[in-house]
Amino acid sequence: MIPMEWTFVLPWLLFALLGVLIVAGIPIAMSLVLTAFSMIVLDPRLTTWVMFQRMYNGMDSFVLLAVPLFLLAGNLMNSAHITDRLITLCMRLVGHFKGALAHVNVLVSMLFAGVSGSSTADSAGVGTVLIPAMKREGYPTHFAVAVTAASSVMGIIIPPSINMIVWGALTNTSIAGLFLGGILPGVMIGVAQLLLNLLYVRRYDVPVRQRATFSELMSSGKDGLLAAGIPIVIIGGITLGLVTPTEAAVIAVLYALVLGFFVYRELTFKHVIEASTSTVRLCSLSLFSLVGAAIFGYLISFYQIPPKLMAGVTISDPTTLLVIMAVVMLIIGTFMDSLPAMAILAPIFQPLAMQAGVHPVQFGVVGVMALGLGLITPPYGLCLMISAKIGGIPLLKALGTTLLYLAMMLAVIVLLIFFPQLVLAIPRWLTPDFV
Numbered sequence: 001m002i003p004m005e006w007t008f009v010l011p012w013l014l015f016a017l018l019g020v021l022i023v024a025g026i027p028i029a030m031s032l033v034l035t036a037f038s039m040i041v042l043d044p045r046l047t048t049w050v051m052f053q054r055m056y057n058g059m060d061s062f063v064l065l066a067v068p069l070f071l072l073a074g075n076l077m078n079s080a081h082i083t084d085r086l087i088t089l090c091m092r093l094v095g096h097f098k099g100a101l102a103h104v105n106v107l108v109s110m111l112f113a114g115v116s117g118s119s120t121a122d123s124a125g126v127g128t129v130l131i132p133a134m135k136r137e138g139y140p141t142h143f144a145v146a147v148t149a150a151s152s153v154m155g156i157i158i159p160p161s162i163n164m165i166v167w168g169a170l171t172n173t174s175i176a177g178l179f180l181g182g183i184l185p186g187v188m189i190g191v192a193q194l195l196l197n198l199l200y201v202r203r204y205d206v207p208v209r210q211r212a213t214f215s216e217l218m219s220s221g222k223d224g225l226l227a228a229g230i231p232i233v234i235i236g237g238i239t240l241g242l243v244t245p246t247e248a249a250v251i252a253v254l255y256a257l258v259l260g261f262f263v264y265r266e267l268t269f270k271h272v273i274e275a276s277t278s279t280v281r282l283c284s285l286s287l288f289s290l291v292g293a294a295i296f297g298y299l300i301s302f303y304q305i306p307p308k309l310m311a312g313v314t315i316s317d318p319t320t321l322l323v324i325m326a327v328v329m330l331i332i333g334t335f336m337d338s339l340p341a342m343a344i345l346a347p348i349f350q351p352l353a354m355q356a357g358v359h360p361v362q363f364g365v366v367g368v369m370a371l372g373l374g375l376i377t378p379p380y381g382l383c384l385m386i387s388a389k390i391g392g393i394p395l396l397k398a399l400g401t402t403l404l405y406l407a408m409m410l411a412v413i414v415l416l417i418f419f420p421q422l423v424l425a426i427p428r429w430l431t432p433d434f435v
Contacts, residue, residue: 002042010043011303018296028336029285032292039299046302051295058294058343059287062246063169067162068283069249073230073256074112074121075275080260080267082227083125086111089224092212099201100209101134102147106193109151110158111228113186118162119155119375120282123148123383127390138206141391145398149376149387150405151193156338156372158186160234160252163368165245166290166339170346173360175245176238178368180427181361185369185416192408200404226263230255239430286339293343306348314355321356322363322417325349326370333374337382341371362416362423369413376402 002010017038021031033055040046077083090107094100105126112122127148134144156163159179168175212220230252237243243251260267300306315321328349332341346367353363375383378395384402388395416422 002044004044007043007045010039011305011308013042014039014296014299014303014305022335028340029289029292032289032296032340036292036295036299050298054295054298055291058291058297061169062244063165063175064287064290066160066165066246066249067287068279069246069253070160070162070165071118071121071283072275072279073249073252074118074125075278076253076256076260076267076272077112077227078121078125079271079275080256080264082256082259082264083108083112083129085220085223085264086227087126087129089220089228091209092216092220095209096211097198098208099197099204099206101130101137101139101206102143102197102201103194105130105134105144105147106151106190106197109148109154110186110190111224113155113158113161119152119372119383120386122155123152123386124390126152127387131387131390135391139201139204141393142398142401143200143204145384145387145391145393146401146405147193147197148390149381149384149398149402150409151190152383152387153372153375153409154186154189156375157182157189157365157369159183159231160245160248161368162286163338163342163372164364167342167346167364167368168245170343171350171360171364173364174431176235176431177361177427178364179235179238180430181365181423182368183426184422185365185412188412188415188422189409192412193405196404196408200401223264226259286337289337289340290343293340296340297343297347300344300347306351315352316356318353318356318358318420319417321349321352321358322366325353325363326366326413326417329367329370330373330377333371334377334380336374336380338368338371338374341374342367345371359420359424361427362420365423366413366416369409369416373406373409376406 014035018031018035021034022028026034036051040048040051086108087104090104091100094103094107097103108126109122112126131144131148135141159182161179161182164178164182165175167173168178233255234248234252237248237251238245257267329341329345332345374380378384378399381395384398385395388398391398
């Protein structure tokens, strides 16, 4: 504990200590908790009870129950081999184009994003099947890894998105509005990646399949559309006010169980236990980081860091504010998982966004997308790491190609900043009273 006259150094020490712990290689969640605990020990105005209370409050949210449930739904889908059926459907739709597997990779990620809401589940589930298949058909491994990692980012944009649920809980923004606002940006990213695929595969000698017959399309469409129906049920239920996001996540789990056990008959109780175990492992890491971010965010507020940072700063132009925010979040996202990063940064930028007149849904969608790009940018780059491990190559070998896809996604973010209607058109059309 330090003397009261020295407490003015603690706000500076808060970020300095966090930076030291992260550079030392300590996991982000533990770095946040250790930093907060150190401040509480040093500051005579705080007690350890504050830490326990704020950590509990950080998790005491009905909305956050949707996070493990959507992850479980995605894992159950993988266990029931529903990913394979989505791949078959997409292959019969675009298999007659050159570079078919690259296009399938993007389309399946768009569909899988609407099932699990998780980019890491997407890169693991889709990559396990498509990266080896692309290698066998003559695609360079670095390209297979890059397109898998880049397309998996749509998991945090296309609803239902776990990151948007957390953002909505942190900023008190309509989750239905965020879901609807993410539809068009997600489709824009998918189309941009498909166009880049067309340009990229010209240089490679890869097979072109025959166009699928009508009967083949119908047979695969029946199985694939059953799985693709999950996001329609979820978004429709939330938008119409029939269910909350957490209740929609329960429906997604039940839907996955029914498909796996009774329709496709490929799910067993052993698979359910394995999927549940995997969900607990992944979710414990994500949610524990939110626990650390909750107490860290309290200390940011306690030391009045946002008002001090904003002292004398007046940004009245919403475009300028969103550009600054996107740049900051892109940088932070390369070093930190998006969930704790948004728990720290969203409360700092939210007052500025309100001051500049930025719509909360546009603010949320741009923030989630900017932080999400950290999934394919080292040193964090979790989706790129997963895809590179599946492909059996060093991460840096695929980085150059990945940056091309990153540039396309940055271009989409710029469009969303300068043209808010790209985000707000669908929410205002479907829910004009709430957005």
